[in-house]
Amino acid sequence: MTAPAPPTTQPGKNAFMFVVIAVILNMISFGIIMPVMPALLEDITGLAAEQSVSIGGWLSMAFAIANFFMMPILGGLSDRYGRRPVLLASIAMLGIDLLIMGLAPTLAVLFIGRFLGGMFSATYSVANAYIADVTEPEDRGKAFGMMGAAFGFGFILGPVFGGLLGEINPRLPFFVAAGIAGINFLYGWFILPESLREEDRRAFDVSRANPFGAMVHFSKVPRVAWFIVAIGLFQIAHAVYPSTWNFHGEIRYDWSEFEIGLSLAAVGVGSAVSQALLTGWLIKKFGPMRAGMIGLITNAIALFLFGLADAPWMAYAVIFVSAIGGVAMPAINTITSTLPPRNAQGELQGAQASMMALTLIFSPVLMTQTLQYFATLPDSHPLQTGGAAFFLAALITALAMIPFLIGVGINRRAIRDAASEPAAAE
Numbered sequence: 188m189t190a191p192a193p194p195t196t197q198p199g200k201n202a203f204m205f206v207v208i209a210v211i212l213n214m215i216s217f218g219i220i221m222p223v224m225p226a227l228l229e230d231i232t233g234l235a236a237e238q239s240v241s242i243g244g245w246l247s248m249a250f251a252i253a254n255f256f257m258m259p260i261l262g263g264l265s266d267r268y269g270r271r272p273v274l275l276a277s278i279a280m281l282g283i284d285l286l287i288m289g290l291a292p293t294l295a296v297l298f299i300g301r302f303l304g305g306m307f308s309a310t311y312s313v314a315n316a317y318i319a320d321v322t323e324p325e326d327r328g329k330a331f332g333m334m335g336a337a338f339g340f341g342f343i344l345g346p347v348f349g350g351l352l353g354e355i356n357p358r359l360p361f362f363v364a365a366g367i368a369g370i371n372f373l374y375g376w377f378i379l380p381e382s383l384r385e386e387d388r389r390a391f392d393v394s395r396a397n398p399f400g401a402m403v404h405f406s407k408v409p410r411v412a413w414f415i416v417a418i419g420l421f422q423i424a425h426a427v428y429p430s431t432w433n434f435h436g437e438i439r440y441d442w443s444e445f446e447i448g449l450s451l452a453a454v455g456v457g458s459a460v461s462q463a464l465l466t467g468w469l470i471k472k473f474g475p476m477r478a479g480m481i482g483l484i485t486n487a488i489a490l491f492l493f494g495l496a497d498a499p500w501m502a503y504a505v506i507f508v509s510a511i512g513g514v515a516m517p518a519i520n521t522i523t524s525t526l527p528p529r530n531a532q533g534e535l536q537g538a539q540a541s542m543m544a545l546t547l548i549f550s551p552v553l554m555t556q557t558l559q560y561f562a563t564l565p566d567s568h569p570l571q572t573g574g575a576a577f578f579l580a581a582l583i584t585a586l587a588m589i590p591f592l593i594g595v596g597i598n599r600r601a602i603r604d605a606a607s608e609p610a611a612a613e
Contacts, residue, residue, distance in 0.1 A: 206274075206314045207337045209379065212371035213278065214341020215348075218455070219364045220285070221433050222346050222447040223353035230357055231294055237563055240434040242294070244555030246301050247430050251547035253305030261313065266389050270317040271381045278375060280307030282368035289361025319524045320382035331517035331524075332466030336459045343455035350448020357444070413594030414523050419542040420587035421483070421515065423550040424490065424580040428454075430551035431558050431576050438562050439573035440499045453503055457510030466514045475521040476595045482515025483588050490581035494574030519591070522598070554580070 228239040265273040284304030291297040314334065322330045349360040436442040436450055470478045489509030496502040554576045561575035 206317045206379070207333050209274065209278070209371055209375055210314055210334060210337040211341050212367055212374065213281065214338050215345040215364075215367055218341055218345025218451060219349035219352070219360045219367070220288070221429070221451055222350040222444045223357040223360050225434055225437050225447075226353060226357035226444055227288075231291065231297065236434050236437040237559060240431065240438070240555045240559050241552075243434060244430055244552040246298065247426075247551030247555075248548055249298050250301045250305035251545075251551070253302045255545050255548060257306045261307070262316065265313050265316055265383070269381045269383045269388070270313050270320065271375070271379055273313050274317075274379065275372060275375050277307045277313065278368055278372045280304065282365045282372065285361050285365035285368060289358045289365065315520060315524075317382045320384075324521075324525045329467035329470070331520045332462045332470070332514075334462075334517070336462035336466075338458060338462075340455060340459045343452050343459060346448035346451030346455070348448075350443075350445035353444035353448070411523055413590045413597065414519055415542050417483075417587045417589075417591035417594065418516075418519060419546050420583055420590070421486075421519075422543045422546045423553075424486070424583040424587065426547055426550035427490070427554045427576050427580040430554045434555070435558060435573060435576070438558070439497075440502070442499075450499075450502065450506070453506050454510075457507045458513050461510035461513045462517070465511065466517050469514050470518055470521060475518040476599070478514050479518035479522065479591060479595075480588065482512050482518055483584060483591060485509070486512035486515060487581050487584040487588075490577050490584060494572075494577035494581065496574065522594075 224243060225236045225239060228242055229235065232239055232242065234242070261273050261277070281304060284300050287300030287303065288297055291300060315331070318330045318334065345364075348363070352360045352363060432451065432454075433447050436447045440446075442450065466478075469481065472478075473481065486509065489505055489512055492505040492508065493502065496505055557579055558573070558576040561570060562573050564571035
């Protein structure tokens with residue numbers, strides 16, 4: 188199908204708000220299904236959460252495999268043809284994926300839906316490229332923070348509605364989410380302007396528009412490569428949330444679908460407040476280098492505390508501590524977006540997304556298998572715990588600080604010059 192002609196509105200200094208709203212709708216449609224995944228798998232397989240959690244990990248793996256191979260292709264296409272058509276295709280496929288999952292009578296169909304969804308899940312990475320198109324380097328920290336806030340706001344609304352709808356029928360949230368994706372598609376069709384100017388577009392290069400080619404290309408640029416490695420390790424650890432939180436809540440705290448939804452909404456509130464009020468300020472005050480380190484350290488501490496949280500109130504207390512760690516990815520995105528030229532932003536975001544997708548091929552399985560193994564040990568066993576996956580994630584987050592600091596050491600002057608790093612970041 189021929190891509191629709193972009194609206195006549197030209198991106199201005201506030202153009203990224205179009206994409207922020209699109210991301211909010213996208214995250215609502217994603218968050219709405221999370222509380223009911225354990226119930227859906229139980230409906231299809233007849234297994235309790237302790238046994239089906241590993242299947243959830245394999246579903247995430249199917250999504251990530253498709254995502255890994257398609258992300259750099261979509262990023263390269265967005266550098267050639269513009270951000271808008273790629274965003275529209277991604278949103279449309281999300282709606283189809285949700286319909287397939289909602290109708291799935293068997294695990295095989297559920298896996299097909301996840302694989303298709305992974306093939307076209309470019310919304311977040313292409314949205315980041317869109318932001319890089321329409322903002323100056325010194326404003327990107329705030330803009331990427333708004334993206335994080337949009338992510339959090341979507342998680343305020345989505346999981347609550349998903350939990351409420353899931354109490355009626357575990358499949359109902361999928362159909363509602365598909366409808367939201369449809370609204371998002373129509374919004375983009377009629378409202379979203381193109382951000383990439385014709386003179387900034389580049390030819391599509393097959394040798395670079397694949398996950399290995401894109402990462403090899405940036406591996407030759409150590410200014411960027413070390414940060415991509417840090418992103419990869421961070422994402423391995425961060426996978427503990429989407430892959431295990433809903434199962435973890437049912438296993439450890441005996442939460443219902445609605446209670447899982449409320450806890451995810453609390454995560455969204457903490458993230459939205461932190462991203463909207465703290466992220467831009469932290470990056471501006473301390474610079475992206477120190478702000479990124481603050482985020483990584485806070486994330487490692489929060490993950491360790493989640494592992495210790497044996498009671499629901501403890502988990503809720505740590506949620507708001509972990510929200511401060513939301514500055515990590517906007518800070519790193521601020522750094523990496525200042526290093527390549529404008530016409531390679533889509534490729535950069537595609538390479539970063541490919542690294543994330545590569546980690547998500549195995550990290551959900553790693554986290555869900557860790558949760559299942561330690562949670563199903565006999566109660567008398569000294570290692571029996573529902574928090575093992577969070578302890579592992581805390582360790583991996585700490586390891587991510589190593590390549591981050593190496594990248595900072597290589598790029599300190601360039602980052603400070605490009606992103607107006609204050610003297611306090613010495």
